[in-house]
Amino acid sequence: MPRYAMVIDQERCVGCQSCTVACKSEWDVPNGFGRTRVRQTGTVGQFPKLSTSFYVSQCNHCDRPTCVPACPTGATYPDQNGVVRVNRALCIGCGSCVAACPYGARYINASLGKVDKCDFCASRLEKGLEPACVTTCPARAKIFGDLENPSSDVFRFAYRDGARRMETANVAIGPNVYYAGKPEHAELALASFAPAPPRTIAPARIWSSLLNKVVYLAVGATFLGQAVAFFHQLSKGEKQFEE
Amino acid sequence: MRKITRRGFLQASSVLAGVTSVGAATAEPRPPAWRGDTRVEQIATNCEMCFWRCGVMAEVADGRVVKLQGNPHHPLTKGQLCARGNAGTQLLYDPDRLKYPLIRTGRRGEGKFRRASWNEALDLFAARLTDLKKKYGSESVAFFPHGVAAGFFGTLMKAFGTPNSAEPAFAQCRGPRDVGYQLTFGRAVNSPEPVDLEEAKAIVLIGSHIGENVFTSQVTNFITGLQRGAKLIVVDPRFSTAASKADHWFPIKPGTDLALLLAWTNVLIAENLYDKEYIDQYATGMKELEAHVTGFTPEWAEPITEISAAQIRETAHLLADAKPAVAIHPGRHVTWYGDDTQRARAMAILTALLGAYGRKGGMFLPTKVKQGRIPLPPFPDSDRGRADGAGTKYPLATEESQGLTQGLVQATINASPYPIKGWVVYGQNILESIPQRQNTLKAIEQLEFMAVVDVLPVEQTSYADLVLPEATYLERYDPPAFVTTAKRPYVAIRQPAIDPLYESKPGWWIAKQMATRLGLDDYFPWKDPDEHLSKLLAPLGVNETELKTLGAVSFEGRPYIADRHEDDGPIFPTQSGKIELVSSVLKDLNFDPLPKFTAVKEPPAGYLRLIYGRAPMHSFSRSQNNSWLDDLMPENQIWINAGVAAKIGIRDGQVVTLENQDGARSLPIAVRATEGIRSDCAYMVHGFGTRAKSLTKAYKKGTSDTDLITRVSIDPIMGATGMRVNFVRVLPADRS
Numbered sequence: 005m006p007r008y009a010m011v012i013d014q015e016r017c018v019g020c021q022s023c024t025v026a027c028k029s030e031w032d033v034p035n036g037f038g039r040t041r042v043r044q045t046g047t048v049g050q051f052p053k054l055s056t057s058f059y060v061s062q063c064n065h066c067d068r069p070t071c072v073p074a075c076p077t078g079a080t081y082p083d084q085n086g087v088v089r090v091n092r093a094l095c096i097g098c099g100s101c102v103a104a105c106p107y108g109a110r111y112i113n114a115s116l117g118k119v120d121k122c123d124f125c126a127s128r129l130e131k132g133l134e135p136a137c138v139t140t141c142p143a144r145a146k147i148f149g150d151l152e153n154p155s156s157d158v159f160r161f162a163y164r165d166g167a168r169r170m171e172t173a174n175v176a177i178g179p180n181v182y183y184a185g186k187p188e189h190a191e192l193a194l195a196s197f198a199p200a201p202p203r204t205i206a207p208a209r210i211w212s213s214l215l216n217k218v219v220y221l222a223v224g225a226t227f228l229g230q231a232v233a234f235f236h237q238l239s240k241g242e243k244q245f246e247e
Numbered sequence: 248m249r250k251i252t253r254r255g256f257l258q259a260s261s262v263l264a265g266v267t268s269v270g271a272a273t274a275e276p277r278p279p280a281w282r283g284d285t286r287v288e289q290i291a292t293n294c295e296m297c298f299w300r301c302g303v304m305a306e307v308a309d310g311r312v313v314k315l316q317g318n319p320h321h322p323l324t325k326g327q328l329c330a331r332g333n334a335g336t337q338l339l340y341d342p343d344r345l346k347y348p349l350i351r352t353g354r355r356g357e358g359k360f361r362r363a364s365w366n367e368a369l370d371l372f373a374a375r376l377t378d379l380k381k382k383y384g385s386e387s388v389a390f391f392p393h394g395v396a397a398g399f400f401g402t403l404m405k406a407f408g409t410p411n412s413a414e415p416a417f418a419q420c421r422g423p424r425d426v427g428y429q430l431t432f433g434r435a436v437n438s439p440e441p442v443d444l445e446e447a448k449a450i451v452l453i454g455s456h457i458g459e460n461v462f463t464s465q466v467t468n469f470i471t472g473l474q475r476g477a478k479l480i481v482v483d484p485r486f487s488t489a490a491s492k493a494d495h496w497f498p499i500k501p502g503t504d505l506a507l508l509l510a511w512t513n514v515l516i517a518e519n520l521y522d523k524e525y526i527d528q529y530a531t532g533m534k535e536l537e538a539h540v541t542g543f544t545p546e547w548a549e550p551i552t553e554i555s556a557a558q559i560r561e562t563a564h565l566l567a568d569a570k571p572a573v574a575i576h577p578g579r580h581v582t583w584y585g586d587d588t589q590r591a592r593a594m595a596i597l598t599a600l601l602g603a604y605g606r607k608g609g610m611f612l613p614t615k616v617k618q619g620r621i622p623l624p625p626f627p628d629s630d631r632g633r634a635d636g637a638g639t640k641y642p643l644a645t646e647e648s649q650g651l652t653q654g655l656v657q658a659t660i661n662a663s664p665y666p667i668k669g670w671v672v673y674g675q676n677i678l679e680s681i682p683q684r685q686n687t688l689k690a691i692e693q694l695e696f697m698a699v700v701d702v703l704p705v706e707q708t709s710y711a712d713l714v715l716p717e718a719t720y721l722e723r724y725d726p727p728a729f730v731t732t733a734k735r736p737y738v739a740i741r742q743p744a745i746d747p748l749y750e751s752k753p754g755w756w757i758a759k760q761m762a763t764r765l766g767l768d769d770y771f772p773w774k775d776p777d778e779h780l781s782k783l784l785a786p787l788g789v790n791e792t793e794l795k796t797l798g799a800v801s802f803e804g805r806p807y808i809a810d811r812h813e814d815d816g817p818i819f820p821t822q823s824g825k826i827e828l829v830s831s832v833l834k835d836l837n838f839d840p841l842p843k844f845t846a847v848k849e850p851p852a853g854y855l856r857l858i859y860g861r862a863p864m865h866s867f868s869r870s871q872n873n874s875w876l877d878d879l880m881p882e883n884q885i886w887i888n889a890g891v892a893a894k895i896g897i898r899d900g901q902v903v904t905l906e907n908q909d910g911a912r913s914l915p916i917a918v919r920a921t922e923g924i925r926s927d928c929a930y931m932v933h934g935f936g937t938r939a940k941s942l943t944k945a946y947k948k949g950t951s952d953t954d955l956i957t958r959v960s961i962d963p964i965m966g967a968t969g970m971r972v973n974f975v976r977v978l979p980a981d982r983s
Contacts, residue, residue: 016470018458018488020863021879025333028875029314035878047486051888051922052498056491140317142327142463143470 014185023137067178074104106199291798295720305744345716413650427591486923502847522602532829572608585960611806641966723753882949
């Protein structure tokens with residue numbers, strides 16, 4: 005079984021946001037949100053001895069994901085390749101996983117009423133394509149591959165070339181996005197955008213989301229039933245006419 | 248239009264069809280492009296979100312472009328697209344687009360129009376041009392084009408009989424560099440720039456901010472070069488993204504780059520570090536150059552540039568060690584101080600001393616692509632000549648150059664050398680691209696007729712008598728690109744992914760319709776774009792079906808001197824056939840034949856020099872109304888040194904107003920107080936702060952640097968407008 009991972013080479017990244025927009029386009033991400041985002045760290049040091057870097061964030065597909073146990077319906081689950089995915093049929097849009105993610109990698113897509121996040125472009129992978137953000141990157145700063153494959157670039161970066169994960173003493177859940185480049189780049193990113201300890205949301209919110217969902221389902225089912233009956237009738241009618 | 252189906256889509260679609268109809272209940276999220284139950288077709292074309300023309304695959308379902316991807320078959324850009332390229336659909340489906348021909352009913356600038364049919368609009372257009380020709384002569388119509396489709400209008404305007412055409416790409420952008428390199432090597436730099444970044448052992452950027460200025464393949468080559476170990480020297484008053492990756496960042500005092508270049512030259516010659524064999528074989532004027540730079544030591548340059556002599560010397564050694572694989576990027580927007588051609592000359596001379604022109608890791612040579620000619624009748628002669636001073640007052644703004652926009656503005660205001668009473672503006676935002684906006688507005692007042700052809704209702708449309716809605720690059724055919732400045736030269740096409748929306752029409756159609764109305768059909772001897780394309784491709788022996796499927800076809804290149812064939816022509820097509828370290832052309836014209844440093848005017852006390860540049864999410868002032876790009880970067884900021892900000896009591900993030908030396912005020916703008924800029928200048932990204940209400944997303948977001956560029960310093964050699972000669976002070980926000 006492959007173990008998919010991403011390496012972001014901060015030495016290569018120029019912060020151009022190509023990945024952000026390719027992802028937005030691939031996944032219809034509404035304005036104001038992102039399945040992946042690029043932010044510049046602060047500029048540190050004193051003129052002219054300065055340092056800055058770019059931090060590309062997305063779902064880390066963690067080994068011990070805090071979002072999975074936080075999900076009350078089982079919609080969020082790790083697949084056999086270690087990719088943390090969302091089953092939209094089960095998602096009630098309660099936001100528990102959004103609060104539980106230390107990396108701010110999830111958002112509620114208001115028009116769907118569901119949570120959305122990076123799944124390494126699972127549907128592209130099935131077709132033998134790389135994630136959209138990887139393909140589009142002019143700096144070739146995003147490297148995708150299988151950590152179980154010792155000849156892969158991600159293996160080399162993660163296990164030999166000392167790429168690091170965005171972990172702290174408080175948040176160490178085995179993220180599978182690795183940051184390569186000078187150590188100072190990753191440190192800057194960590195200092196500017198440290199992962200936040202997982203939060204929980206009030207159970208009342210979960211219940212209200214669930215309740216909403218049940219109501220929609222009931223209304224939907226009634227409507228669907230009627231529609232099916234109607235079209236059934238209609239097609240029967242047409243057939244009779246043809247005969 | 249040739250279409251290919253996404254691999255395996257047919258099989259997938261039958262499986263998906265059932266799932267899709269259930270809509271929201273789909274278990275696994277699917278990208279929109281793969282959601283539907285219709286065939287997704289891929290149309291290969293090239294991008295126009297900027298002018299690098301990256302290869303695009305437009306994915307079309309149900310007559311709608313659902314996604315843009317990079318075209319993996321494109322020889323230069325290899326499947327990559329930047330943020331803007333990925334956001335092209337948001338231009339196509341921008342609700343603010345110009346939708347119908349419009350005829351002005353209100354005052355100029357008021358923005359009141361009535362909708363007209365194409366017939367009425369084109370008849371009016373032709374009648375007004377004919378009137379102007381009768382009253383004032385055909386030269387009284389000036390043309391302001393930009394972009395590849397402008398070629399069709401260029402033909403129309405020349406056939407009509409006006410020589411007055413000017414693009415900002417010359418006098419507000421690349422002109423000085425192209426003239427400077429032409430004088431030295433006999434060849435302009437061109438675009439894409441043939442700088443061998445990926446093979447370089449040392450890269451020098453003078454104010455060039457690759458990374459913030461994103462052309463996909465240039466970024467790839469730049470980063471690849473660095474990863475392979477190239478040393479990077481960045482000369483920029485601001486801590487740019489490129490500077491953050493540099494081995495040596497020189498926060499140079501603005502306006503003194505030429506002194507640094509001369510000091511490097513001095514060290515290379517004085518310490519005998521230059522490529523003597525190359526210079527002996529290929530160059531003329533070495534003795535004069537040697538004598539010329541004797542005094543320009545690093546110690547001389549230190550107080551001028553505020554870079555230490557030791558650092559200048561150290562980096563000169565670095566360049567010498569890397570030679571000939573030294574990529575000195577000639578830059579792109581280089582109209583800074585009015586001595587820009589001379590700065591470009593100094594860069595070219597340095598490139599020559601390092602033996603880097605035509606050598607691996609330096610600058611490579613273009614390879615010709617055999618382009619078909621479409622024979623046209625001769626264009627009518629104009630005995631009155633150009634009105635903008637190109638070729639006369641500014642001798643090296645030659646007939647082949649793209650003219651002087653500000654020269655046409657001045658000629659219009661002064662009716663000198665003769666009256667200009669009609670403007671045709673195509674794909675160019677003249678109120679943002681031409682400095683001294685006050686002059687442009689004054690010139691518009693003198694006009695009897697102004698027509699604007701554009702995709703979006705940019706500010707000048709409100710001043711036009713006639714507005715024609717053009718189709719976007721995704722809906723039209725444009726002339727193919729024959730690109731010679733790539734290691735493998737190529738031809739790439741632009742073809743429509745979908746039919747034009749609303750009543751918009753492609754540029755070729757508008758130009759051809761106008762030609763018919765003006766009796767100039769002989770200048771458009773083809774019936775449709777297919778025939779036009781076939782004629783241009785004829786000598787190449789390219790399979791047109793393949794080209795339309797893949798979007799581009801490349802050919803063998805001979806990028807280095809060692810590869811050249813006889814039929815590639817001379818390596819250095821100057822007058823002397825050699826690299827002209829001393830320029831014979833400049834000498835004949837009584838300009839300095841070797842570049843000299845002259846000091847620029849300092850900012851008055853309390854003022855900062857205004858400099859400007861680009862952000863990777865936007866192209867000039869073209870993209871600010873794009874929903875996705877607006878989401879990423881809705882406005883610009885003014886970068887001010889943190890120490891300066893503290894001294895004048897301005898916080899990071901505080902909204903301020905800028906006032907320039909002439910009292911011109913900006914729209915409100917937020918301050919980025921940072922260590923990453925010198926204390927004598929302020930920086931903003933160009934293109935924001937439009938005053939066009941019709942651009943509903945971009946309207947008055949951020950600030951326009953053009954509002955503050957009320958002065959320019961004109962390059963006497965070729966007429967470029969140096970624009971970094973304005974100074975601003977920071978005032979509390981002016982919300983009026």
